[in-house]
Amino acid sequence: xxxxxxxxxxxxxxxxxxxxxxxxxxxxxxxxxxxxxxxxxxxxxxxxxxxxxxxxxxxxxxxxxxxxxxxxxxxxxxxxxxxxxxxxxxxxxxxxxxxxxxxxxxxxx
Numbered sequence: 001x002x003x004x005x006x007x008x009x010x011x012x013x014x015x016x017x018x019x020x021x022x023x024x025x026x027x028x029x030x031x032x033x034x035x036x037x038x039x040x041x042x043x044x045x046x047x048x049x050x051x052x053x054x055x056x057x058x059x060x061x062x063x064x065x066x067x068x069x070x071x072x073x074x075x076x077x078x079x080x081x082x083x084x085x086x087x088x089x090x091x092x093x094x095x096x097x098x099x100x101x102x103x104x105x106x107x108x109x
Contacts, residue, residue, distance in 0.1 A: 034092035052089050061089050063101055079109050
């Protein structure tokens with residue numbers, strides 16, 4: 001069976017304020033896929049986007065989720081205390097199912 005990464009971590013957060021039936025996400029990546037800096041996943045309703053961003057004039061890169069159709073209003077950040085210092089970040093799933101964020105040298109963030 002193919003392992004999928006669903007926006008479960010985000011739905012758990014957002015479901016606190018909206019009904020559960022609105023929280024079922026269909027957007028996913030498989031174990032043989034990854035998201036590199038410059039690529040994003042967009043929720044099926046086109047409301048949210050997951051990807052890498054730099055706040056303001058910072059050159060640091062962060063993995064986050066933001067509202068898609070507004071000025072980038074970030075609602076979740078994965079590596080807030082450990083930014084990536086270049087544009088070579090990758091979000092992937094290891095063989096054991098662990099969701100990991102890697103930097104240019106393939107070190108886990």
